[in-house]
Amino acid sequence: MIPTPTTHTCPFCELVFVYHEEVKDHVVHDHPEHAAEIATVEMRELPHR
Numbered sequence: 001m002i003p004t005p006t007t008h009t010c011p012f013c014e015l016v017f018v019y020h021e022e023v024k025d026h027v028v029h030d031h032p033e034h035a036a037e038i039a040t041v042e043m044r045e046l047p048h049r
Helices: 020-030 032-038
Strands: none
16 A cells, blocks of 8 residues: 555554554554554544654
8 A cells, every 4th residue: 555645654664554543553453562552642643643
């Protein structure tokens, strides 16, 4: 999937998601070293590529 204005790229890799919550879930499961960083972050505050 190519990033568009309506999709969201993981800030730690190149995966692209449709929903912010998918990004958060992905980070918790696939980037556990960064899980604490996003635990209290509102998804709209995550940087997007």
